[in-house]
Amino acid sequence: MGGLIKGVIALLLAGIGLGFLSLLVAVGLGAVGALLPVQAQPLLSLPKRNLVKNGLTPVLAGVALLIGVVTIFFTLVAINNSTALNVNDQANWQGQNLMLVAPASHEAALMQALEDVNTEETTLMLTRMVKSIKLAGNPSFNMRADQLLGFDGPGKYALVGPALGSQPGVYTSDYLKLPVGSELQLNFQDGSQVLVPVIGSYSSLPNETMAISGVLMSADLLRAIAKPDFVQLSLSVSLEDLAALTRIEGPLAQIATPVNLIERAARFAQAYRNFFVLALVVAGACFAAGLLLIANSVSLSVLNRRYQIGVQKSMGYSQAQVLGTLMVEYLIIAGVAFLIGLTAILGVSLLARLTYGSLAALFSPTPVSILLVALCTFGLTALTVLAAAWKPIQVSPMVVLGERQ
Numbered sequence: 001m002g003g004l005i006k007g008v009i010a011l012l013l014a015g016i017g018l019g020f021l022s023l024l025v026a027v028g029l030g031a032v033g034a035l036l037p038v039q040a041q042p043l044l045s046l047p048k049r050n051l052v053k054n055g056l057t058p059v060l061a062g063v064a065l066l067i068g069v070v071t072i073f074f075t076l077v078a079i080n081n082s083t084a085l086n087v088n089d090q091a092n093w094q095g096q097n098l099m100l101v102a103p104a105s106h107e108a109a110l111m112q113a114l115e116d117v118n119t120e121e122t123t124l125m126l127t128r129m130v131k132s133i134k135l136a137g138n139p140s141f142n143m144r145a146d147q148l149l150g151f152d153g154p155g156k157y158a159l160v161g162p163a164l165g166s167q168p169g170v171y172t173s174d175y176l177k178l179p180v181g182s183e184l185q186l187n188f189q190d191g192s193q194v195l196v197p198v199i200g201s202y203s204s205l206p207n208e209t210m211a212i213s214g215v216l217m218s219a220d221l222l223r224a225i226a227k228p229d230f231v232q233l234s235l236s237v238s239l240e241d242l243a244a245l246t247r248i249e250g251p252l253a254q255i256a257t258p259v260n261l262i263e264r265a266a267r268f269a270q271a272y273r274n275f276f277v278l279a280l281v282v283a284g285a286c287f288a289a290g291l292l293l294i295a296n297s298v299s300l301s302v303l304n305r306r307y308q309i310g311v312q313k314s315m316g317y318s319q320a321q322v323l324g325t326l327m328v329e330y331l332i333i334a335g336v337a338f339l340i341g342l343t344a345i346l347g348v349s350l351l352a353r354l355t356y357g358s359l360a361a362l363f364s365p366t367p368v369s370i371l372l373v374a375l376c377t378f379g380l381t382a383l384t385v386l387a388a389a390w391k392p393i394q395v396s397p398m399v400v401l402g403e404r405q
Contacts, residue, residue, distance in 0.1 A: 068287030069341030102256035150222025161200015169199030
């Protein structure tokens with residue numbers, strides 16, 4: 001029963017969304033129609049009158065185009081900006097490029113195996129899983145994070161509060177907004193409990209996609225609280241050492257699991273692009289639906305206007321002028337869909353800039369993507385109108401007027 005109710009609610013929301021988009025397109029078409037310079041260009045009076053006369057058909061065509069335009073915009077922006085990670089060029093990679101994960105009992109052996117390797121920017125992280133983390137004095141508060149993170153340096157995180165290791169205590173994610181001085185109750189699998197004070201908060205560094213969440217503290221404090229489960233070393237090595245250390249039969253194979261961070265980031269970015277390629281296919285389907293609606297609308301419009309077209313051609317209107325009135329009518333629909341879509345993507349970009357700061361670039365359209373979507377919207381609409389109307393408007397005016405007799 002619950003699934004049925006959720007389905008009905010989803011349908012209602014979809015209907016409301018479709019109604020809202022239809023209203024936006026209808027208002028846009030009305031505004032453009034009111035601004036058309038009919039007195040200066042009498043031929044524009046026909047597209048204006050037909051947009052009103054055709055009722056919902058141009059509105060629904062505009063909604064389908066709008067959905068396609070918005071989806072294509074977001075997809076192109078996401079695919080284009082995913083290349084900003086520079087994951088495909090190892091020579092341009094900056095920072096740590098190797099991660100080693102091992103049981104905490106192998107920490108000494110791991111350090112010994114790395115003695116002959118020239119390493120830089122080494123960051124140590126210890127992890128320990130817990131049963132639950134609660135806020136002391138507030139049993140209803142239950143953190144989603146179920147692990148403790150111990151570091152010898154801030155690593156991928158920006159800390160707010162005293163320097164790491166300068167005083168006992170933990171840092172919690174900034175989205176929790178826990179006040180300094182609060183106490184967390186750490187509940188372990190064996191039933192033991194430990195109370196630790198909150199001394200600050202943390203957030204992931206900008207453009208950092210691989211930071212994990214939990215309760216952050218110094219490595220020494222974690223060792224004092226509980227025995228770590230795993231040790232993780234993130235470090236920077238030469239490309240030659242990176243290739244040697246990540247081989248299956250390499251020197252670390254029996255001690256730790258090596259992870260090439262460059263290849264890992266490349267796989268992440270590829271998965272990111274693949275997801276939005278799927279969205280691009282969906283956008284293409286929406287776009288195709290809009291074009292089919294336009295083609296159907298043009299065909300019906302030409303049928304309904306056979307007499308009107310015959311009169312126009314008998315009065316000296318050329319075939320290009322007759323086709324031009326149809327072209328203007330449907331380019332107006334495409335233009336309204338494009339402008340609303342562009343406004344939506346720019347609004348999301350502005351919201352991202354105000355909310356996420358440096359990550360706003362991932363949501364910002366480039367001039368190339370705007371131009372590409374504009375060419376697709378107007379070009380394909382024009383071709384659709386041309387294909388649907390070319391043959392029907394070639395009919396002789398004598399034939400059309402004779403049918404009226």
